[in-house]
Amino acid sequence: MTSAPIASAIEITPTAKISRETHGWRSKCLQRLIRMDLPVPRSFAVDCDSVRSISQGRPIPATELAEIFGGSGLVSVRPSAVSPEWGGPGTVLNVGINDALHERLTAQIGRANADGVYLSFVQSYATHIARLDPDLFTLDGPDALARALDIYRGETDEDFPQDPVKQLSEVLRSMARAWDGPTARLLRQAKGAPADAPLGLVVQEMALALGPGLCGSGTIQFIDPVTGTPRVTGRFRGQHHGQTVGSGAETLYLTQDDRGPALEDSAPEIFDELIRFGIASRERLREEMQIEFVLTGGAISVIDAVRTQRSARAGLRVAVSLARDGIIPVEEALMRVEPRALAELLHHQIDPRAPRDLIARGIDASPGAATGRIVFSASAAQAAQSRGEPCILVRRETVPEDIRGMHAAVGVLTERGGTTSHAAVIARGIGLPCIVGATGIVIDARNRTLRAGARTLSEGDEITIDGSTGEILAGAAVLLPPALDDAFTQLMDWAEDAGGLGVRANADTPEDALTARRFRAQGIGLCRTEHMFFDAERLPAMREMIFADTPEDRRLALERILPMQRADFTRLFEIMAGHPVTIRLFDPPLHEFLPSDRDGLRELAASLDLPLSDVTRRVEALTEFNPMLGMRGVRLGITVPEIYDMQARAIFEAAVEAGHKGDPVVPEIMIPLVSAMKEVELVRTRVDSVAAAVRNERRTDFTYHLGVMVETPRAALRAGDIAEHSAFLSFGTNDLTQMTYGLSRDDAGRFMGTYVNQGVFAEDPFHLLDEDGVGELVLTGVERARLHNPDITISVCGEHGGNPESIAFCDRVGIDYVSCSPFRVPVARLASAQSAIHRRRGR
Template identity: 60%
Template structure:
């Protein structure tokens, strides 16, 4: 190595890329580091100098490094290119500039060596790129350039000189200075900064630059350029893929055109494998070496000059969520990486895309409005405006989108029948959102920029278009967009690679993940996704079936305790069968059943026609029905007569449910299924509430033991969803086997904020920094989290063996799982379709702890 090389190699700001140069991703960017790794593999990489983040930052301020020193690292007649090198390739950067150093003298020289047409193409390309990217001229100024070769070059030079009123710069050093300054300042532009921040980059993310000697894909002999990778980006399956274009530079091959070739032999046209078999085999060998030694599937940018292969760049293959899982699993199965590293390479959020149908990335989107992306997945269907019509559509085999101002418990059956739900109101933990995530139903809520008319059965988009009942729309619950018409879809992909990844994750995770499951279908989904039991079964959803709703209403209208018990006797066998099915599906896994929670008025019709039908069914005057419904109406139902308060004032409901649970337990045991049901009391705020319900439930258990002549075991616990329950957990815990924190209601009460109305202003609050995140989406560690910690500490202090869990929607959020794990919780419970995300997040947390 000559002294000049050594000086540059050891300069941390302008570093010659060699095997031992001081280059790191954190200081020079991913592209610079990858090029060094390729040099270490002794691959044919052109000579390259890397500029550090700090150097580029200085350049943007007008403080350029010794450009002469950089240029001196390359042969006198070499052309150069400059490419961006950000820390993460997804953050992007300014476009590459090729052929720096091209001027009139080199044009004459290259005309003699590679032919005038090729030399003119190189020079023309450089002038136009320099004009647009460096001098910031309008690209339209070259629209008048026609023809090829020298004619096009002369016209380009004339257009440049006419616009700038100066000669095109001829000095390689002058050109390089201008390119470096332009690219550095482009990185700091407002649009570029906002764009990369949207992709997750920090505000102060740095940019490196690499200056590389050009390899001509133009000239005499076999010349060209292309890209190659060893896997399919959509599926992750092994497949040599890419394109090659003779007489081209950079990524011209990917722009298509008739001259672009396939890589492998293909009946559709010529291929590199046929034209240059030796070069093709060399490229495959290089790619295989990169995969093994760089421990990743890479896309390789290459150039061929007179038959010789040169590797210009390497980067991780872009991949769909399906491909990301298969690539990670395959690399581990091939021994390239460990299982733990494979798990760490898949972002938990990617799994959401695999579990649901999504709009194809290539589909055209006619967006008519947007709301909160409340439940992932996408679906197309015809608009319906009530649950009855949704069920009728399902019976006819027609896909439908259920449109409601906001959903209530009465809409659950319609939601099950619909393909997606769209609501005007609501937030991330509103009724529609929670039920949608639970059953895997795409859902967009809080679509406030669309005008809803339930009376006219229309929705009106912001641009004035009106969509009526029966019109076809597409709802994208992953982005919050509402689209006109039917969009092209990509199906869910739960293949063997997904299942393998999830099994590895389950083996690594050290906090259990259960599912919130209310129906047999939910329970089966939970089992399929490796949930370790049911952490929350909301029994009230079982009462909204049409055959049970009328009986439930009879119970509400009964005037005496005996009258209510008589009606509930008719519900008992139905409820018992519900629990027996859950126990069968979950087999020997734990099932936590929350006793009845909502206020009774939710089961009563609010509209005149519904009240008239109820009066006829109960054989009562309509005035009596209306008066009774009005009397039950509450100013704030969320804080009214519900949960344990209802269980104490109307004890017959909890008694019936307890009997159904215990009789189902005995029936399951007779089938060889071991079940110790967990019975959860909702909305507890005082110890005495637990004492009263505990006594009532134990009395039922004793009666069932006597009647059935069989043992009945159970675990009793409370749902901690009021701040007082968290603060007084030390008093409550001695009466419990478990404390399950319901973070949905706990967040509402801690903030004094309705989760259904928060969507109207939450985005403004987050944008202005009032909240870091929507507290209904990501657990508030400081406020609600402190209540969880206090409740956990005080509960364990008075009852050391008590089980702690979170069963709100936060149980499926990776950040919230990290908090629960650190706080010593035993498990989290979330919607069935969020279980894989929670398991993977838990595994990654355990692996990260192990590494650290």
Template identity: 75%
Template sequence: MSGREPLDLTEITPGAAIDRGRHGWRAKCLQRLIRMDLPVPQSWAISSESVRAIASGQIPPTPALAGLFARTAGLVGVRPSAMHPEWGGPGTVLHVGMNDACHAHLTKRLGKDAADALYLSFIQTYAVQIARLDPDMFAQGGPGALDDAMRAWRAEMDEDFPQDPARQLAEVLRAMARAWDGPTARLLRQAKGAPADAPLGLVVQEMALALGPGVTGSGTIQFIDSVTGTPRITGRFRGQELGAARGAGAETLYLTRDDRGPSLEETAPQVFAELVRFGIAARERLREEMQIEFIVTDGILSIIDATRVERSSRASVRIAVALARDGIIPPDEAVMRVHPRALSDLLHYQVDPRAPRDTITRGINASPGAATGRIVFTAAAAQASAARGEACVLVRRETVPEDIRGMHASVAVLTERGGTSSHAAVIARGLGLPCIVGATGLSIDTRARTLHAGGRTLREGDEITIDGTSGEVLAGAAEMLEPALDDSFNQLLDWADAARRIGVRANADTPEDARTARMFKAQGIGLCRTEHMFFDESRLPAMREMIFADRPEDRRLALERILPMQRDDFVELFTIMAGLPVTIRLFDPPLHEFLPHDREGMRELAESLALPLSEVTRRVEALSEFNPMLGMRGVRLGITLPEIYEMQARAIFEATVIASRKDAPVVPEIMIPLVSAMREVELVKTRVDAVAASVRNQMRADFTYRLGVMVETPRAALRAGDIAAHSAFLSFGTNDLTQMTYGLSRDDAGRFMSTYVNQGVYVEDPFHILDADGVGELLLMGCERARKSRPGITLSVCGEHGGNPQSIAFCHQAGVDYVSCSPFRVPVARLAAAQESIRSRDESAFDDSPAVLR
């Protein structure tokens, strides 16, 4: 576009060819409002092609712009119109065309004060946003401010303030186009998920001035509470509002009758009734809850703009369900309108977004929700606090398996180290505890029982709030919103279940976990980690006795003490799940995790076992490994110390018989961890089959079970065809599979992961979002080879990725039968799985934007 070429300027009329891709969401929204016969001032859309040409240096044709002013009352405003509203855009510029002649006209019509304020406001905006002059030079106010602004302009620009409206508008268009094309704007867009070269349209609109006699002013109105989603008229109306300046007699009115002060409903009931009618029409025709921007000029209403109401997670659920129940959108679209992660906010207490926040430090938001408690630094202190009925926050450098009891006793967890798949993060998500890991600048002094962060020193017993949703640690007790597991939440998930094609189970180790899983309608337990049962205080002594036994028969004697307790665990799990599948992973961790590592702990253990301290020390050192996660754990323990797996198999089968006699038959699923060779499966299967035969004979009962493998090593994925020959199911443990594929420690990677992501080494944290290119390829290869070897085999993913929406989408495409995740992630997984099913069924049916913008 040169000075001779026409500007692609389209008047927005009901039949105009306005396209969101070329003209942006705002232009399309205004067209919809005009089609509804709402009183929208004359508006024009400038295409993204013209904006791009202007940004490249081509000059907008002055005749076209002059002709536009000839069709208006004199002033226009310019607003950005990107393809999606969340992409933002350069700031709006109002009152373009204001000059000395217009100022004189408005002085006669409205008075000098109002005209001066309007002119001053425009000069200030033009100087700062268009001419890029120093804002401090144009911060004038009060008597004589207009003359001061004019002098400042002349001093800086060596010319009078431009009087030609067409020139003003051309400069505004050029400045906005270049601002959108600048490097800072590109980075901001990319942070919001927009492409760097995203198009921008512009909207030019005749100004409806909020000046004059009678009821006059500007405001916004919406018909839903942004935090709760409940029907409620909110907004504001400011009499004779002039943007940054006000004319004489300006005042703020509440929209509805209220004892707080005067309201628009009382002052101008007809205007208020029109706004309500327009709001109802907009909801029905635009199929969305909208915030309407309006101007009232001497009792005459003008609708300037309408935008999608900003909303919290709980409000987004309530709004989507209400729209579907009212027949405005179909249920599947309601399902698509709610981001799966939004459901996490409804499951837990949340810090009220309207309340003040005193932030101490920030970290990785490892488990959502918020809780307030007093600082404790040890698991023992957490248990003591819980016994006193005091809420506490467990603060550790990083948690270890022995801290589980302390985590159970806490309301939240904060660690100095760790990432999204660290021990603290995984366990906290399973327990539904708010958790922050890898806190920035956090330093813990366990001896002094203090922590240092953000220039502050806090002591044990001081109260803090953990906001696991935002990753912020707050001082004191913050104001909270209660969980919102209401009718709208349940309805949305019922619609999701009707749409999804992939199953969702829960990772559950305890009866509490199982009950939570049932409450959230998990379709069974996809991963029960039995080792957590051994950390119970009543079982740990027998476990340690087994570790110190030298002979198989001595190990069996020690394990016989654990057998009835483990059997009771499984009976309770089977009973709670009421016939739903339960996948039990056999013992996995290295044995050293069950032993003390400090001198005092080893001394106590020596006394309890009646052994010399030197013998205990020697055995602890002997069990220590340089790399325990790659050492004697999982199936390697089951083969070298078969008594452990035999005891667990017996407990499972005896519990199966007992639970089946009470209710429907139970078919347990036994999963072998850390397999890398077919022969490992054969050896374990032989022993498990023998135990099953023994239990059948002893209890005179028949039962069936399914034996499967947890695919956690790259070799297991590569040899999935061989392994599948002896397996009823394969469950990909993507936590360890990611760890071993990358050669990264999931507990320590958080220390440098943000650097790697920021510098583009990894697109995302692979422990947070499944790596489709590497780990995903192993998963796809394993699925293909397993199904080729055994067509009816069940395939699943049971790592933490099973609760991540993007990872679930990959699992859906890979054709796995189900995903399994922490109980509190089950609703997220149900919704994400449904959205992927709907999306794959009809890619063009829905997108995430309101219907008005499509």
């Protein structure tokens, strides 16, 4: 039986065997600083295994600890976890001070300063090591040290420990056991660390920041943490040694500005040396670092260096800057930027330095921030827009008729809903900040008020919503503009060069298409034509078609819409300039185009010149028990074929017109909600007939591709049969998830949080593609489709097409491209590039 290893500490030297995995990030960082010849005080690393041994009662030998003390006689102990994000026990300063050292320090830095150093350690040791009541040691005055030592003696029946080795041994033991405590485990798990994550410790000689000459402590960093632009910032606190503040203490900023005196002016040679350290750290550590330093009589000691905290926009700029300067490879720059962070950069953001008057929270459904006056209806939003007043559309939940109001507003807030509710999906599509599921608010639409806690706001009051965090603020907040600068453009260029899946955009309007082109989408992967029918000029014709009794009457009504649809498609084709455009044929149930309230029914009856009772009966007849699983999609196209006939004609005529003006157009027509091969055959027959008619009428030949939107589990399972009659398949993972789970995405927000918290689902399946269930159907569909049609193009066009983790899955299973909301295209492009890099690296 072998004995357990003895805990030990090794001095951090340029050649010492120090690694992040065995000693933690701080030990490795200090070694790199030492290798750069920076003036780092003598430091020792206690490896993770030794820390674990210490927590189990096996201390470092006293002879080894005794060798650590030197110089000022004081040491500090700091945590060194494998990752800095995991945190650790608080730093303990001034270990080693005792009566004898106190006397020496008195002669060196004065009685008051020496008392302060000794008192701060007694307070720390008594409360964190001896576990005494901290209130007993809240002392001040000239005799505070003597009283603290007396209290310690009275509480423990022994003198304060005078042996530095015993002090250090107890500090190490306390920190090691604190790391293993249940509270610490929970905290680091919340930060993404495993429960049994290892901890190293660093013991470092302390440089005195008190005494004659220029003494003190400070930090310096070299970028603006919000923008990432080069800028020296920081603060130097003269005569500050930890919590001990000496006489003559003052605060200096690093550079001169309107805040006060600067170290740059009072000690230019020290400032220049710090700048040199920053440049060296950036080049050797390949990162923008914040340096912690101490001055002792004008001599610099570098105590630590940590990665400078930064916003998403600053992180992108830093990564690009490091790559441009040749400090890191381009691939590494791409991997350093979190794809989701790009979504924030495309919109206004609340300045993190500004105050926030938080009144409620909801689900962050669409990123960006906006300030506007509260409105409670789509018509009020349009009226506000006409007056040039920014407004926030506030609804219990949005419905299709609210789309006009959403376009008129600068942001949307709903009391109900989840990340895939109507408001969330539409808002992401048009790049509108949106918060849904704000259960902390109560909307009174009749009295036009919004109650949030004890506050009641009325229509016209100003609020700010942050769709990136879910925060709802009272009043106007300071907003930062979108960060679409040269660094962003450069990163996107590199992402394109890195390869990966193709990325198209879901675009229904010319504005969407222009946004998609601006973000360099490789085409339109989903154009939802039903949104075009809600236009005020088209809705009456659509309703007239719904109420028509014969196919001929339906055709006459649809003929009024045909030129408008043709113009829509022509404009899309022109904007995309030869890039592929996939147009989904009409999908929703007809009841969505009819009013449900009494006033709306009266207006409809008047416009159709029909009795109200007839209109009411017809609306009731079209009502389905479960319309999302009823007569919609291809079912509607087969039973009311005139709709698809009109749309096919509009597409072909638009393709001819756009082709005459510019690049050749090969439209891609997609059939929604297919579940059987026969459905595809029936629609193809009619579409081919329309194509032949347009060719004859226009005396122009053209080609087109017909494909299927795979949204039902049966379509995924029968993808082989369907692929034989299709040029492409596009998985609509929104509906495929609904049908696989038997779960409404609009209602899921009411309980999804509970399900995720209790581990029923690891994540909201409408947010992150369920690889085990829905993903299995996608994989099965891909394999069976390619078996029957090796040349078929396969894509994903649901909301998951803009999710980085889901994109990685798509890459693994052989998807050709993803399609997502225009404002998520950069996110998808970066995620696709990262997936390609991972694949090349064999991960």
